Amino acid sequence: MTQKSLLKKAQKGNEKAFVELLQHEKLKIYNMAYLYMKNENDALDVVQETVARAFASISTVKEPAYFSTWLTKICINTALESIRKKNKIIYMEQPITEIVNEPAIDEKLDLLEAIEQLDEKYKAVIILKYYQDLPVREIAQLLQCPEGTVKTNLHRAIQQLKKYVLKGGSHYGEQY
Structure with missing residues (x-):
């Protein structure tokens, strides 16, 4: 069954069609939630809330081609709302680099740490562009801003990430 026909059925209240639509998106949604929440339980909570909200507002999807973008x-938004509500800070007794000694893992952790240091607007475009592999046009639609703003934010985010990596990482309060 095509995505268009599944969407039409889901919009008419067919739960099976909605579940089938989600089957194609579930891993992508979980990965997105995990990137924001940084732990499995919170990510699963965000996924659950996302599915509930999506089911409640499935009738607002106008174009089947944008179902994935709409769900993302x-x-x-659910992840950001959850972060704001919890406003939690995780304190680690020892640095991540002491816990993990494998170089490839260290590099990934360094990049994730650098991305975490970015402002939300920069973090969002980096995640959508390089983790979700979305084109600038779709990112602009998703974030409801002009394509030029997305390009500018991508450029600035990459510049900040370069500075962060070249400085060997910065700590709280330091500027890149």
């Missing part, structure tokens, strides 16, 4: 936007 709900996931991002």
